[in-house]
Amino acid sequence: MTRTFYRAAVLALGTLLVLGRWGGAEAIEIQRVVSPGGIEAWLVEDHKNPIITLSASFKGGAAADPDGKEGLADMVAALLDEGAGPYDSEAFRRQLEHRVISLGFNAGRDGFGARLQTLTEHSETAFELLRLAMTEPRFDPEPVERIRAQIVSSLKRSATRPQTIASRTWWRAAFPDHPYGRPDGGTADSIARISTADLKAFAGRVLTRDQMEIGVVGDIDPERLGLLLDRTFGPLPDTPAPTPPEAAELSAAGETFVVEQAVPQSVVVFGHRGIPRDDPDRFAAAILMEIMAGGFGSRLTEEIREKRGLTYGIYAYSLPLDGAQMVMGGVSTRNDKVAETIRLVRELWAEMAENGPTEQEMRDAKTYINGSFPMQLTSSAPIAGMLVSLQRNNRPLDYLEDRPERIDSVTMEDLRRVAKRLFHADELTFVVVGQPKDLKATAPVPEPRS
Structure with missing residues (x-):
């Protein structure tokens, strides 16, 4: 099954799941x-x-x-x-x-x-x-x-x-x-x-x-x-857990680092600050990340892979940590295409921040998110992990029941507002490993910490 067909199938199935929510007797209690x-x-x-x-x-x-x-x-x-x-x-x-x-x-x-x-x-x-x-x-x-x-x-x-x-x-x-x-x-x-x-x-x-x-x-x-x-x-000690790392501001915002390596394809990692896991805008952010980077049909894949053939795959995701919140991404491409690829990523970031998504993108993303989520919980291991995640993130017991409604309640106005919070083209930090052509580093590569 191709990813394109899989996504279309989930969108179709998602319509049924959104209507029936968690499926009556099969609902997770x-x-x-x-x-x-x-x-x-x-x-x-x-x-x-x-x-x-x-x-x-x-x-x-x-x-x-x-x-x-x-x-x-x-x-x-x-x-x-x-x-x-x-x-x-x-x-x-x-x-x-x-x-x-x-x-x-x-x-x-x-x-x-x-x-x-x-x-x-x-x-x-x-x-x-x-x-x-x-x-x-x-x-x-x-x-x-x-x-x-x-x-x-x-x-x-x-x-x-x-x-x-x-x-x-x-x-x-x-x-x-x-x-x-x-x-x-x-x-x-x-x-x-x-x-x-x-x-x-x-x-x-x-x-x-x-x-x-x-x-x-x-x-x-x-x-x-x-x-x-x-x-x-019960036999574990009741001593205080280790102190979480202090909150940290990301350094090197907007910089490009190049690590020279003789390889035919450059590997690129990029990222900048994101939205915290407990932020009221987290559902809008999830929809926006699905539109930007949710595999086939997403803006990154359509513009960089499908239309221009610059890579076999490009990805981005939200990464909320205790001490920082990031949006991270990566791509591999030919050395002579790195500069163009990075330029396109920045342009897509800036376009989303300025104009937000389309109505069709919003509808498809909501249906996909609500339809695919139950499919991730079809065996005991991911469900057990999800139970831990809910507690770690201070979610209520009825979170799964309310989650589809929370996704559906996000408006276009919400998405346009949050897009400006989430996507910062000028703050994207890029690291390139390879021999990229026509791309200049803006800062020296930091030395490994001793």
Whole structure:
């Protein structure tokens, strides 16, 4: 199925979904569960299949890494399921594999996540293994050095990739004195500096009950979930979560940086400040981003790919972080077409800011957003993640029920007003990795932070 056909199908299906909303009996019903010990989780019961899925989020990701030990959060995430409590790495993995339990951890810039999926019949063991991983991680020498070597090898491979270079350069230029400006996955040197004590300290500092969000989907009722919550998360310390990074203003607004690399195609990363996730205009911003960059049919794709053939793909998206809000994007194109591509991106930004979208664009975007959103929630893992996201963003329990109406209520006047807030052509910062022709850098490439 092509993306063009897929988008058309979603627009058609979206009309039905907007009329029927969440489909009656298939509507997602969210319950707020508070355990006897006071631990909260949001639950979507689903007893059609004997599966339970959990997602949990903690404050403190890569931005909480100590200076000089960037990549610590990622390394902890990779090691928590490599042995805990009485089980060494091999024994722990056997416990998971024999019961077909999926357990893993991940680190973002601002948060640290856990995910668990298990058959109902093995849920007692699964939740116990999760508890052990969070409260009694072993960090034994063998898995620590094995994971360290894997991370360093991956970092060395990616260090020469144009996309990695462009992304890291953009963040370094935009946030020269802020944790966001550091490589969130670390470097070979910073990973080498991380000790077992660092790993233990990070886990103890981040895996706490303070500012924790939990989402659960599947074959479990509120009473049993409450007992498992206390048993699994109750032993975590109730100490304060790491302090979020300070709010940061983006530097280098409007600058163009060029990193010379002998490649046939240049890689371009661009971005500027955006609209916060809790801003009253966030629904209008979502519609505008769909119109500008929502794949085939969007302005970026139509003007830069379809009409001019300058690239196979171009993208842009909103990225709200705790310490900053951005609109980010990227494209790859021939070296002799980079200058034209960048000029067109700026022109499209300026045109949207000045005139806003058309009525047809607004109608199509609303239908697509409302129609495609339920299609993203067709399995337990994305629903569990969505439950966590709703809590993290302080959304109400009935948010999903009200969301289509909020999208529909956005007016053309709203979109024109918000377009001026969202799109700033003169503030777009570009980083180009390649040998672009007829494009001059306006600022020197910032040196990597030590």
